[in-house]
Amino acid sequence: MNRKMFMDKLSSNLNNVSEDDKRSILSDFQEHFNAGLASGRTEEDIASALGDPEEIAKEFSYKESSTSKEQAYASFDEKTNDSFVNSRKLYTNTNKNLNVDITTIETRIIYTDNDYIEAKILRDFHKINFNIALFEDEMSYNLIVKPFNTFDFGFSKIFSGINNCPILELYLPIKVKFPKTTIKVNAAKLVSPSFEGDVYLIANACKVKIDHLSNISTVKANASSVQISGIVGDFNGEFNAGDADIYLKDFRNAYISLNAGNLDVFIPENTSYDLKSDTSVGAINIFDPNFKRTREIDNFVMRKIEGYAILEGQRNIIVKSTASNMKLSARPY
Amino acid sequence: MDIQFKKGVLDLCVLNLLKKSDCYGYELVNKISNYIIISEGTIYPLLKKITTDGLVKTYLKESNEGPPRKYYTLTERGHEAASKMEKDWIDFSNKVNDLLRGE
Numbered sequence: 001m002n003r004k005m006f007m008d009k010l011s012s013n014l015n016n017v018s019e020d021d022k023r024s025i026l027s028d029f030q031e032h033f034n035a036g037l038a039s040g041r042t043e044e045d046i047a048s049a050l051g052d053p054e055e056i057a058k059e060f061s062y063k064e065s066s067t068s069k070e071q072a073y074a075s076f077d078e079k080t081n082d083s084f085v086n087s088r089k090l091y092t093n094t095n096k097n098l099n100v101d102i103t104t105i106e107t108r109i110i111y112t113d114n115d116y117i118e119a120k121i122l123r124d125f126h127k128i129n130f131n132i133a134l135f136e137d138e139m140s141y142n143l144i145v146k147p148f149n150t151f152d153f154g155f156s157k158i159f160s161g162i163n164n165c166p167i168l169e170l171y172l173p174i175k176v177k178f179p180k181t182t183i184k185v186n187a188a189k190l191v192s193p194s195f196e197g198d199v200y201l202i203a204n205a206c207k208v209k210i211d212h213l214s215n216i217s218t219v220k221a222n223a224s225s226v227q228i229s230g231i232v233g234d235f236n237g238e239f240n241a242g243d244a245d246i247y248l249k250d251f252r253n254a255y256i257s258l259n260a261g262n263l264d265v266f267i268p269e270n271t272s273y274d275l276k277s278d279t280s281v282g283a284i285n286i287f288d289p290n291f292k293r294t295r296e297i298d299n300f301v302m303r304k305i306e307g308y309a310i311l312e313g314q315r316n317i318i319v320k321s322t323a324s325n326m327k328l329s330a331r332p333y
Numbered sequence: 334m335d336i337q338f339k340k341g342v343l344d345l346c347v348l349n350l351l352k353k354s355d356c357y358g359y360e361l362v363n364k365i366s367n368y369i370i371i372s373e374g375t376i377y378p379l380l381k382k383i384t385t386d387g388l389v390k391t392y393l394k395e396s397n398e399g400p401p402r403k404y405y406t407l408t409e410r411g412h413e414a415a416s417k418m419e420k421d422w423i424d425f426s427n428k429v430n431d432l433l434r435g436e
Contacts, residue, residue, distance in 0.1 A: 021381075025377065025381070027403075028358055028377050028380075028403065029374075029377065031357070031358060031359065031400070031402055031403060032358055032359050032362070032373075032377075034399050034400070035357070035358075035359035035360075035402070036359060038399070049366075049372075049373045050372065050373045050374035051372030051373065051374040051375065052372075052374075053374070055372070055374075056372075056374040056375065056377065056378065059375065059378035060377075060378045060381060
């Protein structure tokens with residue numbers, strides 16, 4: 001087998017790895033061939049000593065799929081013997097505070113006393129998967145995540161696009177069920193599947209994505225994009241953001257204010273609600289299937305609406321737009 | 334020699350070679366092949382794994398022949414892991430030797 005045959009076979013068998021990893025793996029083997037040739041060996045000799053490319057590819061794939069969860073801990077746990085798994089033992093069934101201060105990739109977890117855990121990451125980082133899946137329902141906590149240099153991760157880069165930001169992915173638990181949660185986060189990316197209870201969230205992030213919010217929620221975000229879905233209960237959102245997509249699920253009152261970009265609000269069927277929306281730039285699109293009951297909304301073009309659509313029941317909508325176009329759409333989403 | 338048996342000690346060999354000096358992939362393969370017969374390709378999945386686990390880091394360095402090479406260097410955690418594995422190995426192999434000698 002020559003070099004090309006080996007590389008082709010390796011490449012076609014690397015199925016379960018990311019494109020980035022694949023590129024890096026293939027380049028490692030190209031380097032291996034180059035080094036071997038430079039030392040006077042033949043392509044065939046090098047290929048046969050490497051072994052079966054199909055088997056080698058399998059080993060990459062296997063490791064890729066089996067260690068993803070450990071990776072999350074490992075990257076957080078660098079340079080420390082205090083693993084996050086230990087902190088689970090310490091904090092289960094307790095009523096403590098958690099402060100996480102992420103400034104770089106190397107982490108230290110400092111136990112200042114039994115009421116308090118602090119994690120610091122001390123160097124620049126490209127990507128951290130920070131996975132908190134350790135806490136019991138009853139616990140209340142403060143999670144404060146600070147990048148090492150707020151300026152770099154904060155406003156200056158927010159609008160330059162996600163690709164320019166080092167990625168801090170903050171993954172919060174599948175379900176956070178605390179009576180009261182306050183979260184402040186400066187991160188390139190905040191991803192959280194779910195919050196239960198009253199939530200007050202302030203985020204400076206390139207991207208904010210939250211899958212579920214319940215009870216009374218306030219979210220303030222400076223972000224290039226915001227996507228919040230599954231909102232139950234009262235919702236108050238204030239965004240300086242490129243675009244915001246808000247999926248309301250079972251809500252009573254919502255106030256949404258956006259300083260930039262487009263605001264898309266999706267409303268479920270058969271909902272009684274009060275909604276106030278505000279944007280100074282961009283468009284507001286409200287997707288409300290309830291509007292299909294009235295035809296008046298067709299061909300409606302206006303720069304500014306206030307208290308226009310009061311339909312049957314308790315529906316009450318106030319929409320303000322001072323720039324660009326605005327659409328109220330009746331089509332289901 | 335049994336393949337699984339070799340794989341088990343390959344981590345130990347790679348980490349302890351890196352403890353002596355930073356190496357690029359081909360160099361590591363060569364150093365190991367001098368002592369043990371292996372399918373040389375299996376070193377690379379192993380290097381990827383210990384990189385992901387934070388035991389080693391990589392950097393690029395110019396070479397005299399062609400494009401820059403990817404060098405592997407131990408992290409602090411890698412140093413600790415290398416020492417621990419070496420110690421475990423020595424303890425273990427001593428005991429196995431004792432057993433074989435019937436002491």
